[in-house]
Amino acid sequence: MIHVSRLTKFYGDYPAVQDVSFDVPAGQIVGFLGPNGAGKSTTMRILAGYLTATSGQATIDGLDVLWDSVEVRRRIGYMPESCPLYQEMRVHEYLRFRAGIKGLHGGKRRQRIDFVLKRCWLEDVRRQLIGTLSKGYRQRVGLADALLASPPVLILDEPTAGLDPAQIRATRALIHELGREHTILLSTHILSEVEKTPCDRVIIIHEGRVAASGTLADLQEKASANACLIADFDGSIDEEALGGLPGLTDAASAKIDGGVRLRLHAGDLGSLTPRLCGLAAAQGWKIRQIRPERPTLEDLFVQITGRETA
Amino acid sequence: MRATLSLIHREFSAYFFSPIAYVVIAVFLAVTGYLFALSVLQLTAPGPKGISYPMQLIVNDVAFWLVFLFIPPLLTMRLFAEERSSGTLEMLMTAPLRDWQIVFSKFVACYAFFVLMWLPTLLYLPVLLDWQWGTWRCGIDPWTVGATYLGLALAGAMFLSLGMFVSSLVKSQIVAALVALFLSLLFIVAGIWRPEMDASGTAYQVLFYVTVPLHFERNFSHGVVDTRQLILYSSVAFLCLFLTIRSLESRRWR
Ligand SMILES: Nc1ncnc2c1ncn2[C@@H]1O[C@H](COP(=O)(O)OP(=O)(O)OP(=O)(O)O)[C@@H](O)[C@H]1O
Ligand SMILES: [Mg+2]
Numbered sequence: 292m293i294h295v296s297r298l299t300k301f302y303g304d305y306p307a308v309q310d311v312s313f314d315v316p317a318g319q320i321v322g323f324l325g326p327n328g329a330g331k332s333t334t335m336r337i338l339a340g341y342l343t344a345t346s347g348q349a350t351i352d353g354l355d356v357l358w359d360s361v362e363v364r365r366r367i368g369y370m371p372e373s374c375p376l377y378q379e380m381r382v383h384e385y386l387r388f389r390a391g392i393k394g395l396h397g398g399k400r401r402q403r404i405d406f407v408l409k410r411c412w413l414e415d416v417r418r419q420l421i422g423t424l425s426k427g428y429r430q431r432v433g434l435a436d437a438l439l440a441s442p443p444v445l446i447l448d449e450p451t452a453g454l455d456p457a458q459i460r461a462t463r464a465l466i467h468e469l470g471r472e473h474t475i476l477l478s479t480h481i482l483s484e485v486e487k488t489p490c491d492r493v494i495i496i497h498e499g500r501v502a503a504s505g506t507l508a509d510l511q512e513k514a515s516a517n518a519c520l521i522a523d524f525d526g527s528i529d530e531e532a533l534g535g536l537p538g539l540t541d542a543a544s545a546k547i548d549g550g551v552r553l554r555l556h557a558g559d560l561g562s563l564t565p566r567l568c569g570l571a572a573a574q575g576w577k578i579r580q581i582r583p584e585r586p587t588l589e590d591l592f593v594q595i596t597g598r599e600t601a
Numbered sequence: 602m603r604a605t606l607s608l609i610h611r612e613f614s615a616y617f618f619s620p621i622a623y624v625v626i627a628v629f630l631a632v633t634g635y636l637f638a639l640s641v642l643q644l645t646a647p648g649p650k651g652i653s654y655p656m657q658l659i660v661n662d663v664a665f666w667l668v669f670l671f672i673p674p675l676l677t678m679r680l681f682a683e684e685r686s687s688g689t690l691e692m693l694m695t696a697p698l699r700d701w702q703i704v705f706s707k708f709v710a711c712y713a714f715f716v717l718m719w720l721p722t723l724l725y726l727p728v729l730l731d732w733q734w735g736t737w738r739c740g741i742d743p744w745t746v747g748a749t750y751l752g753l754a755l756a757g758a759m760f761l762s763l764g765m766f767v768s769s770l771v772k773s774q775i776v777a778a779l780v781a782l783f784l785s786l787l788f789i790v791a792g793i794w795r796p797e798m799d800a801s802g803t804a805y806q807v808l809f810y811v812t813v814p815l816h817f818e819r820n821f822s823h824g825v826v827d828t829r830q831l832i833l834y835s836s837v838a839f840l841c842l843f844l845t846i847r848s849l850e851s852r853r854w855r
Contacts (some may be wrong), residue, residue, distance in 0.1 A: 302855070336691070339695045340694070340695055340853075341691050341694050341695050341853065342853055342854075342855070343853045343854050361697050361698070361699055362697075364695055364696065364697040365697040367695070369695045371688070371691045371692065371695075373688060375687055375688030375689045375691060375692060376689065376692070377611075377615070377689055378687075379615070379618040379619075380611075388607055388608075388610075388611045389692075389696070391603065391604060391606070391607025391608075391610075391611075392604045392607050392608055392696045392697070392698055393604070393696060393697060394603070394604055394697065396603055436692075
């Protein structure tokens with residue numbers, strides 16, 4: 292549905308997006324994950340037709356976002372990052388206006404407005420001035436606007452930013468539901484977000500490049516490829532003896548308080564533990580603890596992005 | 602087409618959300634009302650103090666041109682600058698509208714407000730033109746008034762489109778208003794400052810060609826419609842509309 296190939300965007304001579312390629316098949320929910328300034332919003336703005344790429348190509352539903360811009364925009368519901376709205380309009384007036392410029396009229400327009408007002412829990416505030424709405428409600432107006440013309444593709448830039456936990460949960464559930472009818476590309480810089488939103492696929496982007504992509508399970512597996520066994524011993528041990536462990540690929544030792552910590556990598560971690568215990572018994576090492584360490588998705592994310600982000 | 606109408610409707614009603622619109626209308630009506638009243642007195646005054654054309658006094662007045670200079674920038678400053686600074690331009694430019702539709706709708710909306718502002722002045726006309734209810738005729742040739750309104754309509758379009766173009770370039774409404782004011786001043790200043798010049802010299806010819814108040818003083822208010830002036834107004838207006846579309850387009854390439 293969304294096809295992006297070798298997309299590059301320079302702001303002046305600053306490359307915000309470089310050589311980004313990905314595909315979003317119809318009917319999937321794809322999470323776009325990256326730290327601040329990674330280029331998520333820039334990519335989404337290019338897809339939504341607000342910006343033009345410096346080079347590369349993007350198509351939505353087979354239509355080029357540059358050459359068939361208006362047709363593409365008809366097929367997209369876009370919710371920008373900070374959800375800018377006309378402050379001095381009332382919610383239902385605003386939706387009427389947006390429906391009008393999206394080509395909805397008459398009964399169809401009324402019906403769609405009622406539908407999105409209900410869908411985004413806005414019925415209570417339909418007559419309120421947008422300027423007086425709280426951030427969460429404004430976000431919902433933005434989402435309602437994106438849904439108005441029931442476009443096949445939704446592009447949501449940080450749909451849950453700035454919401455309270457209950458709202459985040461409700462929004463996730465809504466996105467999950469919408470995923471049945473729409474192809475969704477959503478962005479976030481919060482990792483737990485993609486773990487909890489029912490994303491079919493995740494694209495991790497860093498410094499304007501795609502750093503990793505795949506299903507959550509894929510990425511989890513990729514992360515745990517780095518799994519190791521941690522073993523702490525009292526006193527000192529003879530590291531030479533470790534050579535006798537079959538299947539060991541890498542071992543590193545470090546001094547800890549009153550003992551030694553070993554980090555052991557092996558093809559098959561499961562069988563390593565009993566062997567290590569046997570070795571320790573034979574050598575007379577005093578085991579303090581043995582535990583496996585499996586890097587989480589978060590560790591992968593930090594490893595990819597190279598800095599500690601929450 | 603209906604999408605365009607929706608946008609025009611929103612842009613036009615947006616004027617009534619801001620106090621500036623009401624202030625503009627009030628000041629405009631006060632100044633023109635005063636000048637119309639004065640015109641009526643002078644039209645009936647005997648001797649050399651009087652005036653011979655109904656709109657003559659109004660378009661010769663410095664106060665009128667000051668008001669006319671200030672109003673278009675105040676009406677156009679928000680058109681794009683406000684949307685840019687609040688970010689709503691992103692919403693507008695990702696809606697399925699072509700750039701020219703956006704520019705056209707905004708121009709039509711602010712022009713409609715300009716027309717609305719002038720509408721009450723039509724009420725003065727029966728008095729000014731010495732309308733005879735019995736015979737359904739004017740006591741004074743109405744064409745001098747018609748020509749002046751035609752000129753004002755086109756000159757207004759020129760100043761409004763100029764202001765809109767400036768607004769599409771900057772982010773701050775104040776800057777948009779000031780720059781538009783400065784550019785409009787180029788077309789008006791000689792009418793206020795009135796340099797001593799030889800009316801047959803080339804310098805004066807050039808100055809006359811671009812100075813809007815002089816056009817009204819010498820031509821429109823006398824019922825003379827000079828196509829050179831109409832062409833000047835409409836070509837500047839079209840050029841500015843075109844440049845606004847281009848400026849909006851170029852924003853996508855930043
Ligand atoms: N209009 C602009 N002019 C110049 N640089 C820009 C502009 N917009 C964004 N950038 C830069 O491009 C980079 C990518 O920005 P972008 O907004 O796409 O990041 P993001 O992934 O959406 O980040 P966040 O999670 O903070 O929203 C940033 O370094 C930003 O400073
Ligand atoms: Mg962003």
